Amino acid sequence: MDYKSLAEVILQNVGGSGNVTGLTHCATRLRFNLKDESKAKTDVLKKTKGVMGVVSSGGQYQVIIGSDVANVYKEIQALGNFDGSAKGDVKDDRSIGAKLIDTLSGVFTPILPAITAAGMLKAILALIVAFKWVDNTSTTYQVLNFMGDAAFYFLPILLADSAAKKFKCNPYMAMMLGGILLHPNFVSLVNTAKEAGTAITIFGLPIYKATYSSSVVPIILTVWLMSYVEPIADKVSPKPVKFFVKPLITAIVTGIFALCLIGPIGYIIGNAIASALVTVDNFCGWLVPGIIGLVSPLLVMTGTHYGLVPVSINNRLTMGYDSFINPGMLASNVAQGGAALAVAVRTKKEDVKALASSAGITAVCGITEPALYGVTLKYRSAMYATMAAGGISGVFLGIVKARTFAGGSPGFLVLPGYIGGDSLNNFYMATAGAVLAVVLGFIFSFVLFKENEEEEIVQAQVVPAAAATAESAPSVMSGVSVKAPVNGKAVSLKEVNDPTFSEEILGKGAAIIPSDGHVVSPVKGTVVTIFDTLHAIGLKSDDGVEVLIHIGLDTVKLNGKYFTARAKSGDRVEIGTPLVDVDIAKVKEAGYDVITPVIISNTFEYGDVLGVEGQNVKAGDNLIKAVK
Numbered sequence: 285m286d287y288k289s290l291a292e293v294i295l296q297n298v299g300g301s302g303n304v305t306g307l308t309h310c311a312t313r314l315r316f317n318l319k320d321e322s323k324a325k326t327d328v329l330k331k332t333k334g335v336m337g338v339v340s341s342g343g344q345y346q347v348i349i350g351s352d353v354a355n356v357y358k359e360i361q362a363l364g365n366f367d368g369s370a371k372g373d374v375k376d377d378r379s380i381g382a383k384l385i386d387t388l389s390g391v392f393t394p395i396l397p398a399i400t401a402a403g404m405l406k407a408i409l410a411l412i413v414a415f416k417w418v419d420n421t422s423t424t425y426q427v428l429n430f431m432g433d434a435a436f437y438f439l440p441i442l443l444a445d446s447a448a449k450k451f452k453c454n455p456y457m458a459m460m461l462g463g464i465l466l467h468p469n470f471v472s473l474v475n476t477a478k479e480a481g482t483a484i485t486i487f488g489l490p491i492y493k494a495t496y497s498s499s500v501v502p503i504i505l506t507v508w509l510m511s512y513v514e515p516i517a518d519k520v521s522p523k524p525v526k527f528f529v530k531p532l533i534t535a536i537v538t539g540i541f542a543l544c545l546i547g548p549i550g551y552i553i554g555n556a557i558a559s560a561l562v563t564v565d566n567f568c569g570w571l572v573p574g575i576i577g578l579v580s581p582l583l584v585m586t587g588t589h590y591g592l593v594p595v596s597i598n599n600r601l602t603m604g605y606d607s608f609i610n611p612g613m614l615a616s617n618v619a620q621g622g623a624a625l626a627v628a629v630r631t632k633k634e635d636v637k638a639l640a641s642s643a644g645i646t647a648v649c650g651i652t653e654p655a656l657y658g659v660t661l662k663y664r665s666a667m668y669a670t671m672a673a674g675g676i677s678g679v680f681l682g683i684v685k686a687r688t689f690a691g692g693s694p695g696f697l698v699l700p701g702y703i704g705g706d707s708l709n710n711f712y713m714a715t716a717g718a719v720l721a722v723v724l725g726f727i728f729s730f731v732l733f734k735e736n737e738e739e740e741i742v743q744a745q746v747v748p749a750a751a752a753t754a755e756s757a758p759s760v761m762s763g764v765s766v767k768a769p770v771n772g773k774a775v776s777l778k779e780v781n782d783p784t785f786s787e788e789i790l791g792k793g794a795a796i797i798p799s800d801g802h803v804v805s806p807v808k809g810t811v812v813t814i815f816d817t818l819h820a821i822g823l824k825s826d827d828g829v830e831v832l833i834h835i836g837l838d839t840v841k842l843n844g845k846y847f848t849a850r851a852k853s854g855d856r857v858e859i860g861t862p863l864v865d866v867d868i869a870k871v872k873e874a875g876y877d878v879i880t881p882v883i884i885s886n887t888f889e890y891g892d893v894l895g896v897e898g899q900n901v902k903a904g905d906n907l908i909k910a911v912k
Contacts, residue, residue: 287352290334291359294347297332299323301364308393309357312336312653315389316345337657339783344389350654390450391504392593395442398435399597403691403701405432410689410703414711432690436601440465440496440503447504451511457534458507464539465496465503465547486540492548498601500594502550506542513538557595558602565607570682576612577678577721578671581620581660582789584652597691605687605704611714614694615681615721616674621647621695622725623666623673624655630733648722650695661787668888669728677721684713764827764890766908767806767859768901770880772798776897780881782837790832791887794895794907796880801866804903805857806882807831815840818847818864822885823857829910830885835866837877846870860904884910 295301298316303324306317318324324345329338334356337348349356409428412418418425435442441462448458464470474493477484484491496502517533518526564572576592583592596609624644628637636659643655660666687710690701702714768774775795780786785795805811807825814821819839823831835847850862857863868878884893892911901907 287355287359290332291356291363293332294329294335294356295360295363297325297328298345298347304364306390307357307360307364308390309353312348312350312353312651313339314347314349314353314357314360315393316347318345321345336653337661340781348653348657387450388594391443391447392597394446394449395435395439396593398442399439399691400693402432402435403698406690407692407698407700407703411700414700414703414708436498438462438466439498439500439597439601443500443503444507447507448510451508453507453511453514454531454534457514457531458510460535461506461510461538461542462503465499465506465542470543471495471497486543489540489544491543492551494548494551496547496551499551499554500598500601501554502542502547505546505550506538509541509546510534510538513541554598554602557598561595561599561608562603565685569607569685570679572608573612573615573682573686574675574679576609577615577619577681578675580613580616580674581652581656581667581670582784584656600689600691605689607682607685607687610688610691610694610698611681611686611717612674612678614688614698614714614718615677616670617650617652617694618648618696618718619673619677619721619725620652620655620660620666620670621645621649622722623669623729624659626669626726626729627659627663627666627733630730630735632735648695649697650693663729663733664788665732665734666729667789669725669732672728673721673724676724677717680720681714681717684717686710686714686717688714764825764829764910765906766793766825766829766831766882766884766910768796768903768905768907769806769833769863769882770796770798770803771800771902772796772880772900774896774899774901774907775879776895777881777883780837780879781877782881785834785881785883788887791883791885792893792895793881793883793887794897795882796901796907798866798868798878798880801868801871802862802903803833803835803864803866803880805851805859805861805863806833806907808858809856811851811853811855811857811863813853814849814851814863817842817844818849818866819844821863828886828889832881832883832885833863834881834883835864835878836871837879839871839876839878842871842874842876846874882907884908 294314295304298304299318299320303319304316305319308315321340326338326340329335329347334349334352335347336350339346339348405428409418409425409432413420413425418428441459444458444462445455448455473484474495476482477493484493514530514534517530517537521529521533561572592609592613596606599606599608621644624640624647628640628644631637631640640655640659643658646652647655660670686702687704688698688701689704690698692698692701696718699711699715699718702711704710773796775797777788777793777795778786780795784790803821805823807823807827807829809823809825809827812822812824812830817840819835819842821833821835823833825831846867848865850864851857855861866878871878884890887893887910890910893908894911895908896906
């Protein structure tokens with residue numbers, strides 16, 4: 285692969301270096317912060333050789349490359365000289381959730397190689413001790429042990445550097461603050477004070493008696509505070525001595541706040557999260573890993589799985605193990621590998637066979653993007669197989685309370701990380717859960733696979749506008765009919781700027797760009813649910829079709845503003861019964877896309893789901909046919 289040429293194409297099609305305010309990368313994808321995302325040519329990038337997919341999520345524009353991402357990243361860095369931080373005075377009007385995911389991703393993604401290396405070292409150490417290749421009293425064991433512990437012990441310093449870049453402040457000052465929290469004299473002072481029952485103070489202010497080695501939350505909050513203190517220090521420092529005074533003010537103010545207030549708050553938050561998860565573990569330990577095993581492909585698709593990374597790390601550092609995040613992701617990752625390998629066995633297409641084989645092997649080792657974007661999003665049966673197998677295996681791992689004691693990308697290679705304590709039973713149960721996920725993923729995908737499935741996904745979505753009109757649709761499309769719920773222009777789901785709909789994750793259907801806000805029932809049946817925010821409505825027709833109407837994109841954030849309910853959950857409805865009225869103009873003014881996807885939620889029960897596109901429709905006109 286010509287990395288330089290690919291980098292040039294990517295940079296050009298994200299709007300050029302002037303449109304990029306920040307760039308990082310993870311194991312498989314480039315993560316851009318863009319000034320104006322509308323300048324990015326997503327369709328061009330998706331068709332570019334070397335690009336596996338494009339996702340916009342969590343405030344980031346993500347270009348999926350695969351295992352070669354580091355090489356492409358280096359070439360883009362050389363072209364644009366980005367430092368990974370968001371610069372400039374661009375107004376940030378993203379939601380709090382999007383900002384949080386972007387921040388967590390930006391802080392934790394750069395340190396993942398160090399955490400992964402440390403986790404794998406600990407896993408290998410556990411393995412060689414279990415097989416008695418090395419005695420745990422030998423110097424070999426001791427050296428490997430502190431090598432594996434180093435990244436975790438000094439985690440606050442690693443996080444200080446990446447957090448400083450994310451919060452746009454001096455990384456060396458931030459690392460100094462991390463060093464303050466870890467200084468051996470401070471640790472000794474805390475331990476002595478605890479034993480003697482005495483207080484620690486600075487200028488009369490009490491210092492919380494906690495140590496911060498291997499902690500996560502305290503240093504992130506500290507660097508966040510520093511990002512506000514540093515500009516103030518810059519303003520108040522006289523120019524002739526600013527070089528000395530600015531860092532002095534920053535260090536002493538932020539350092540004291542870190543020791544007296546911010547650090548303790550972070551320490552308490554981290555322990556509170558751990559305590560809450562221990563409670564969940566005691567009462568229904570199967571629930572969280574089961575859910576994560578089920579939905580992980582969707583999280584990976586949007587990149588929001590990085591929001592779980594700090595929780596997993598915090599679990600291991602506070603409780604000594606993680607029985608939620610990593611086990612759930614282990615189940616999902618290897619299940620996806622099994623599903624992809626089944627496609628490789630069943631398909632007769634040589635290119636698909638080669639891709640699915642390599643992607644399946646990569647997935648069982650812990651990296652799923654090649655399988656996700658190359659196989660399971662194209663062959664929907666493989667996606668269903670992955671989610672079902674991952675959910676079942678996740679529940680199993682939760683029931684047996686499988687615990688991982690080391691980090692790393694969840695897959696077969698990190699199974700030694702489940703070795704801990706005096707028994708190998710935990711390792712055996714984790715291995716059994718992983719094998720169960722692979723086997724179920726393979727079986728489900730093998731049984732459900734259809735050779736022409738990929739073509740159906742592309743071809744069976746719509747009847748071309750030239751071939752069907754609202755009046756002719758009944759003769760063209762036979763089966764259960766779903767009418768248009770609103771006046772407007774019918775378009776393909778591919779035109780919806782949200783991969784959850786455009787990639788048909790929730791099911792097939794069509795979308796309407798509404799010309800008014802009067803939303804009516806498209807079927808005769810029952811209103812299953814109307815969300816409190818009124819942005820989405822679920823119905824079930826008397827014919828058994830389950831319909832989801834999603835009014836606009838991200839309109840859940842309006843919390844019902846500009847929406848008026850005309851029906852409620854449980855109501856019987858006829859075709860044309862009013863459901864919700866929306867002030868479309870106000871929603872547009874608020875900056876939201878009003879395109880309205882109409883999804884057949886139980887698509888899997890039908891042989892085909894066909895939708896009209898490229899023409900104007902009125903409420904009550906034929907829009908979708910679900911064919912058995």
